[in-house]
Amino acid sequence: MTEGILRQILDYSSRADPYPLYEELRKTPVFHDGTGPYVLSTYHEIKGLLHDPRISSDSRNLTAVAGDPLSEAGEDEGEGVLPPSFLKLDPPDHDRLRRMTNRPFGPPHSPRRVEQMRGELGGIVKGLIDAIAKEGDPSRIDLVEEFSYPFPVTVICRLLGIPPEDEARFHVWADTLAASLDPDPGADPAVRAEKTKGARMELGMYLAGLIEERRKNPTGDMLSELATAQGPDGTMTTMEVLSTAALLLIAGHETTVNLITNGMLTLLRHPQHLARLRAEPDLGVPIVEELLRYEPPVQLLPQRSTLSDIEVAGVTIPKGSSLWLILASGNRDPKRFENPDRFDPDRQDVQHLGLGSGIHSCFGAPLARLEAALALSELARRLENPRLLEDPPPYRQNAVLRGPRHLPIAVDGIRD
Template sequence: MPEKLPFEFLLSPEFTRDPHSACAALREKGPVHPVDFPPGMDGFLVVDHEHGRPALNDPRLAKSISWAPEPFRGRFSAGNPVLAHNMLDSDPPDHTRLRRLVSRAFTPRRIESLRPRIQQIADDLVDGMAAKGEADLLDDFAFPLPITVICELLGVPAEDRDTFRDWSGTLIGPSLDEEGIRYRQEVNLAIRAYFTGIIAQRRAAPRDDLISALVVARDDDELLDDQELLATLTLLLVAGHETTVNLIGNGMLTLLTDPGRLKLLLDRPKLLPSAVEEFLRHDGPVARATFRFATEDLKIAGVHIPKGGVVHIFLGAANRDPKIFDAPDTFDAARADNRHLAFGHGIHFCLGAPLARLEAQIAFGTLLSRLPGIELACPPGEIEWNWGGSLIRGLRALPVRF
């Protein structure tokens, strides 16, 4: 078995700046590596496509925290109780029922109907930026676009979006110190109170929004219970914007650091759909998949995974596997047969993928067509990445001028 990597490996500045090189070096040594993450437990990183893709849909790798050993199970459950019993962290048959109920209120037809409104939001945001000649693309565009869309889809006030941003960052970020743990508890209580009130309002007076649809969604006369509703709404709010924010930010950085890439999309806007897929592959917003727990002793690529072991499938590493992708470190807007894993694979494939793709195509198309001469407003080396062990890979800011 390869040597166990220390917990600090995933938190280091070097890994934060360039996880792709670090994962490539690991992949050359083998596809699976033990790591002390979470601290004191048997953790394993899967860094190739051949083993990562089937692992995402392996029934022996459960999502439910009930399969994790103590004391991690207790810490994890206490960390974000508002997310308990959400469909992302559940297994069949619970996952099957929850996903079926949510998907009925989250149909492709409903998503496509949002196209004009998403375009209007994007245009309004650019209108607000254009006169200034400079902007932080994250704060001024990449964040407000998807958070406004998911707020309107759910039926919650978009004016609360800064609060939602804080909640979201707290839920998906690490809480490694006592202060962080306390604040996460406060955020969980705030989210519970917020959505509990809205659920009660929709039961009394339904509206034409996703919350109302979820309140009445049935599966063989079985409704989502209050905790499932709370967890589903929290998950949709967080996942419904957080990944798209960083898809837009990471993708624009990819374009702005290479004039040739930018010119190609300006000259050939019909490449936007395939370019979005390549943004997802090349430097996607989800660095690694959520925890999976071994329900029995098993092996991945010959490496023994004990029952209760925590498996981390590094999507970013799998998406740059040279056995699957030609010139994997090269951004190719016209790449064909792009079998990336940015949205996962199998029963947990991202339910919001059509919305993310639609938002991204509109976002990139609007920015490129309406902000001529857009360029970075600082040296590329000054761009900072968020990481700290989070699932999400994204920028702290993206200053531009145009």
């Protein structure tokens, strides 16, 4: 049954290597047997639906489906506190908010904001590696705890314009909200829910105060521009700025943590490519693109819904159906990629689904790509003889945002 294979995908025992399950799914491009959601696992069918206006990302269009084992595919970035971000809206509301968010972030209005952060990002990377060398045990490193986890949230603080003296508080809220996406199975869910709600409230109140301050005294950071910009779509309300800032924090942080960690894990399993990256730092760019195909940080998009009947691969999916789009399976589809289970940074035409596609493609993709390329290149350069201490490493519980919870590695030293 559909429910059975979906539960296998969600089961923690499959977390280290879900790809055999995806291979089995691809034998039936539209997988459904009368219960649960329709599951799409092949590249062309997934990409077609990501561009299809008859597919809704708005949870208000989703009806309860018997046999769907995932009632919450990662919590809303502000559920119960903030309105949904544009990630979980359909046009025209989605389009309006995404355009307004993009004005201070990327082309055509702010074409160089991400590139202008390159030097600052490099400084953050250097500082984190320096801290490992000076303050920790440089012979044994947990890459997640000491590097790939703190790096993205520091970047988001700088992007939004969080005052340096408040960054530590921001890190605590980010840690709590991230934990809600990756629950400890032994923890009390009521306690976790209360702690998460408290963090959301504190973060919301802090950001609301900062937004009002930026409206009075803009400082040129992204939060100032979101709060004050007046374009053809008007001005964001305070609640819309809050939900957008929360989206940047949670979605941007979790995706980049997994991208960097999965990337280093893959390179340690393929030492010839790690050696190449050490000698050729610019190789970081194609390596990141192949990583987004080979080990994407977002494995699947669950709980999409159909706004009308849709025919896919000869199967009619009725209006109101729930969909799961298995992006990581599409990225390994042999009908689209030659030798798809091989990690190949020299691969040509890597039009992967690792950052989605269509109107909901990853908004922060340019920043995530730059962060990962800089991080992996500098780690390759500075870590002497890095090697895995545990393979597979312990993974996070979350099957949607898949990545190691810890990545213990041994090194002989850290270069200057």
